[in-house]
Amino acid sequence: xxxxxxxxxxxxxxxxxxxxxxxxxxxxxxxxxxxxxxxxxxxxxxxxxxxxxxxxxxxxxxxxxxxxxxxxxxxxxxxxxxxxxxxxxxxxxxxxxxxxxxxxxxxxxxxxxxxxxxxxxxxxxxxxxxxxxxxxxxxxxxxxxxxxxxxxxxxxxxxxxxxxxxxxxxxxxxxxxxxxxxxxxxxxxxxxxxxxxxxxxxxxxxxxxxxxxxxxxxxxxxxxxxxxxxxxxxxxxxxxxxxxxxxxxxxxxxxxxxxxxxxxxxxxxxxxxxxxxxxxxxxxxxxxxxxxxxxxxxxxxxxxxxxxxxxxxxxxxxxxxxxxxxxxxxxxxxxxxxxxxxxxxxxxxxxxxxxxxxxxxxxxxxxxxxxxxxxxxxxxxxxxxxxxxxxxxxxxxxxxxxxxxxxxxxxxxxxxxxxxxxxxxxxxxxxxxxxxxxxxxxxxxxxxxxxxxxxxxxxxxxxxxxxxxxxxxxxxxxxxxxxxxxxxxxxxxxxxxxxxxxxxxxxxxxxxxxxxxxxxxxxxxxxxxxxxxxxxxxxxxxxxxxxxxxxxxxxxxxxxxxxxxxxxxxxxxxxxxxxxxxxxxxxxxxxxxxxxxxxxxxxxxxxxxxxxxxxxxxxxxxxxxxxxxxxxxxxxxxxxxxxxxxxxx
Amino acid sequence: xxxxxxxxxxxxxxxxxxxxxxxxxxxxxxxxxxxxxxxxxxxxxxxxxxxxxxxxxxxxxxxxxxxxxxxxxxxxxxxxxxxxxxxxxxxxxxxxxxxxxxxxxxxxxxxxxxxxxxxxxxxxxxxxxxxxxxxxxxxxxxxxxxxxxxxxxxxxxxxxxxxxxxxxxxxxxxxxxxxxxxxxxxxxxxxxxxxxxxxxxxxxxxxxx
Numbered sequence: 001x002x003x004x005x006x007x008x009x010x011x012x013x014x015x016x017x018x019x020x021x022x023x024x025x026x027x028x029x030x031x032x033x034x035x036x037x038x039x040x041x042x043x044x045x046x047x048x049x050x051x052x053x054x055x056x057x058x059x060x061x062x063x064x065x066x067x068x069x070x071x072x073x074x075x076x077x078x079x080x081x082x083x084x085x086x087x088x089x090x091x092x093x094x095x096x097x098x099x100x101x102x103x104x105x106x107x108x109x110x111x112x113x114x115x116x117x118x119x120x121x122x123x124x125x126x127x128x129x130x131x132x133x134x135x136x137x138x139x140x141x142x143x144x145x146x147x148x149x150x151x152x153x154x155x156x157x158x159x160x161x162x163x164x165x166x167x168x169x170x171x172x173x174x175x176x177x178x179x180x181x182x183x184x185x186x187x188x189x190x191x192x193x194x195x196x197x198x199x200x201x202x203x204x205x206x207x208x209x210x211x212x213x214x215x216x217x218x219x220x221x222x223x224x225x226x227x228x229x230x231x232x233x234x235x236x237x238x239x240x241x242x243x244x245x246x247x248x249x250x251x252x253x254x255x256x257x258x259x260x261x262x263x264x265x266x267x268x269x270x271x272x273x274x275x276x277x278x279x280x281x282x283x284x285x286x287x288x289x290x291x292x293x294x295x296x297x298x299x300x301x302x303x304x305x306x307x308x309x310x311x312x313x314x315x316x317x318x319x320x321x322x323x324x325x326x327x328x329x330x331x332x333x334x335x336x337x338x339x340x341x342x343x344x345x346x347x348x349x350x351x352x353x354x355x356x357x358x359x360x361x362x363x364x365x366x367x368x369x370x371x372x373x374x375x376x377x378x379x380x381x382x383x384x385x386x387x388x389x390x391x392x393x394x395x396x397x398x399x400x401x402x403x404x405x406x407x408x409x410x411x412x413x414x415x416x417x418x419x420x421x422x423x424x425x426x427x428x429x430x431x432x433x434x435x436x437x438x439x440x441x442x443x444x445x446x447x448x449x450x451x452x453x454x455x456x457x458x459x460x461x462x463x464x465x466x467x468x469x470x471x472x473x474x475x476x477x478x479x480x481x482x483x484x485x486x487x488x489x490x491x492x493x494x495x496x497x498x499x500x501x502x503x504x505x506x507x508x509x510x511x512x513x514x515x516x517x518x519x520x521x522x523x524x525x526x527x528x529x530x531x532x533x534x535x536x537x538x539x540x541x542x543x544x545x546x547x548x549x550x551x552x553x554x555x556x557x558x559x560x561x562x563x564x565x566x567x568x569x570x571x572x573x574x575x576x577x578x579x580x581x582x583x584x585x586x587x588x589x590x591x592x593x594x595x596x597x598x599x600x601x602x603x604x605x606x607x608x609x610x611x612x613x614x615x616x617x618x619x620x621x622x623x624x625x626x627x628x629x630x631x632x633x634x635x636x637x638x639x640x641x642x643x644x645x646x647x648x649x
Numbered sequence: 650x651x652x653x654x655x656x657x658x659x660x661x662x663x664x665x666x667x668x669x670x671x672x673x674x675x676x677x678x679x680x681x682x683x684x685x686x687x688x689x690x691x692x693x694x695x696x697x698x699x700x701x702x703x704x705x706x707x708x709x710x711x712x713x714x715x716x717x718x719x720x721x722x723x724x725x726x727x728x729x730x731x732x733x734x735x736x737x738x739x740x741x742x743x744x745x746x747x748x749x750x751x752x753x754x755x756x757x758x759x760x761x762x763x764x765x766x767x768x769x770x771x772x773x774x775x776x777x778x779x780x781x782x783x784x785x786x787x788x789x790x791x792x793x794x795x796x797x798x799x800x801x802x803x804x805x806x807x808x809x810x811x812x813x814x815x816x817x818x819x820x821x822x823x824x825x826x827x828x829x830x831x832x833x834x835x836x837x838x839x840x841x842x843x844x845x846x847x848x849x850x851x852x853x854x855x856x857x858x
Contacts, residue, residue: 433736433737434709434736434737437736437737437757437758438665438667438668438736438757439665439667440757440758441668441736441757441758441759442665442667442668442670443667443671444758444761445668445671445672445674445675445758445759445761445764446667446670446671446674446675448675448761449671449674449675449677449678449761452675452678452761453678460678463674463677463678466674467674470667470670470671473667474667477667
């Protein structure tokens with residue numbers, strides 16, 4: 001070969017080599033792969049430019065040795081990488097290692113190093129020591145930080161996804177029309193083992209609750225045949241017998257106008273479903289109850305006039321059809337009768353200002369013209385906005401009418417009772433008058449006859465004596481009538497003496513006459529001394545005494561209202577003294593004794609018997625009754641009852 | 650009074666024994682006869698004489714009220730003056746009683762003189778009524794004692810006809826008429842034609858025109 005040719009060949013070879021080296025350099029730079037060479041004898045490490053770059057250094061900025069390299073390896077990875085190097089370095093070098101390095105600026109990178117184990121096998125380059133070990137090693141190093149990070153991120157994402165599905169009890173699936181992929185959680189939800197294959201349609205339908213199986217099968221059929229999405233909630237019966245509700249949603253996946261399959265989720269909605277059913281049931285019960293009670297519930301802001309809630313029954317109460325949908329505040333409000341609205345508005349405004357609850361009554365006129373009585377109760381929670389109330393509306397119409405009817409009947413009864421009493425007393429008085437007049441008239445006539453017999457000449461003494469005898473007779477007869485009247489109570493109702501707690505009687509009578517008192521704005525109080533002993537009396541008669549005196553007191557205050565106070569205490573004479581005090585018109589000017597006489601009355605519709613009977617009863621019990629004028633307004637009636645009777649009991 | 654033997658009797662009906670005894674005694678103390686009864690029925694059972702009498706009647710009786718008893722008496726044609734007494738009467742009741750012919754309405758107790766005055770008044774009224782009745786009975790008897798022709802002549806006489814006219818009316822001679830007329834005057838005990846006219850009036854004869 002000619003020198004010239006050799007030279008030329010050498011030049012060409014050199015150029016080729018240069019070119020190859022440049023390409024290698026370029027290839028290493030692009031692939032982030034560097035190479036290295038380690039002379040075990042000299043401990044000199046030779047790096048390619050890219051290796052320098054991977055370690056964060058400028059290419060060939062300084063010579064390398066093992067200690068320098070070692071220092072750049074992440075401390076946590078150093079031991080595993082160089083473990084046992086000193087003893088048997090070659091044997092200790094792992095041909096394939098992944099480790100972290102720390103760059104000068106503190107940046108941590110992950111690299112992958114490959115070491116050739118077949119060094120000696122490489123022809124022409126094998127350099128061995130005395131023991132036949134190679135004294136040079138060659139390898140590559142690749143910066144895999146980015147790939148590593150992406151891998152880690154993916155793993156994290158997948159873990160999160162799995163965990164998320166588990167927590168949400170939601171599984172996912174994909175289908176390309178012929179085959180299906182299920183996430184692990186989907187297996188769990190349907191009660192299948194994730195280690196097994198995705199169940200077939202038949203296997204899948206088998207676990208669906210028999211009553212829901214047909215609808216699920218239909219949904220699957222529609223998906224397969226018509227490529228339609230689905231959203232079905234079905235019950236499943238898992239192998240352990242547990243019944244769960246699962247909602248399965250599938251959406252079509254279309255890429256560039258081509259149907260690719262389905263992407264879907266399945267979710268265990270048992271809790272929600274049961275809750276929903278429970279709510280639905282509760283709501284049905286509540287609606288039914290409201291309808292029965294004519295009671296509507298609502299929540300609104302009275303200031304902004306915004307309604308947050310209005311039950312169906314609430315709408316019905318106002319004469320609206322709940323199926324019409326939400327009814328604005330003003331439609332409700334405008335049904336209120338104008339004459340009631342002013343007062344109602346004032347009450348509501350006061351409540352809003354005070355942030356207080358309210359309880360109001362008002363009337364409304366429904367669209368059909370009927371007038372209804374309503375009661376509205378609103379509750380304001382201090383934590384709520386101003387004017388925000390939650391409450392109920394109750395239709396009071398029937399109750400109101402019943403009340404009015406009851407009041408009317410009660411009034412009628414009271415009137416009748418009074419008329420009866422007046423009539424009865426009138427009858428009694430008339431009968432009594434006749435009974436007494438008869439013997440009196442007879443004795444007067446006899447007296448006249450007697451005088452005439454005596455006036456005769458000569459006087460007829462025999463006849464005069466006979467007439468005088470009749471006078472006596474008829475006089476006694478008149479007295480008898482009166483005695484009979486006095487013993488009327490003893491005869492009319494045989495006295496039944498029993499041990500009675502006067503406190504109980506006072507409370508009973510106060511309760512009995514409460515309504516009568518309210519009607520005339522009279523409040524009834526009682527004050528019974530705790531030392532007041534029980535006494536032996538006729539309970540009914542004593543009740544009548546209280547009734548008479550208390551009715552009189554209420555009567556005396558009927559135009560003014562006032563207070564009726566009943567007090568009882570023992571006195572030092574071995575008696576119980578009872579006083580019934582009113583703040584009414586007071587006693588008549590005349591003698592206060594006279595008011596106890598029979599037929600004495602100052603009231604146009606009075607019988608004049610009340611106090612006479614009262615005195616008769618009290619005296620028959622060994623007591624006394626009298627009246628005194630109060631310092632201020634009104635009068636006080638007192639009566640005493642002996643305690644000593646108690647000892648004989 | 651027709652005769653000295655005719656003693657006026659006061660009847661008393663009152664269910665109250667003391668009352669009726671005292672009234673009876675009072676009546677007797679002024680020299681009148683008195684009989685008392687507890688009920689109206691007892692009174693009705695007693696046979697009445699023609700002697701003048703009156704009734705003191707209590708308004709309130711057990712079976713029948715005094716006012717109803719008064720009406721019952723009127724319906725049976727028994728005429729007796731009634732004095733009502735009552736323990737408690739009212740104005741409408743007294744008005745009704747008086748309208749039905751009661752002599753007096755007294756309220757118990759009454760002044761004895763008021764009752765005795767009322768009794769006197771009642772007895773007088775009864776007496777007058779009885780006299781009137783007796784007179785009427787007498788007149789009737791005399792009238793019925795006339796012959797038919799005489800009754801006919803009497804009717805024509807009281808009509809103011811002259812004998813000649815009467816003769817022509819009944820188809821008899823004037824002389825015959827004179828005889829009949831004389832008989833009528835005598836039998837009727839009439840002193841004059843005026844007397845006869847008054848009698849005819851009482852007998853309710855309708856004069857011919």
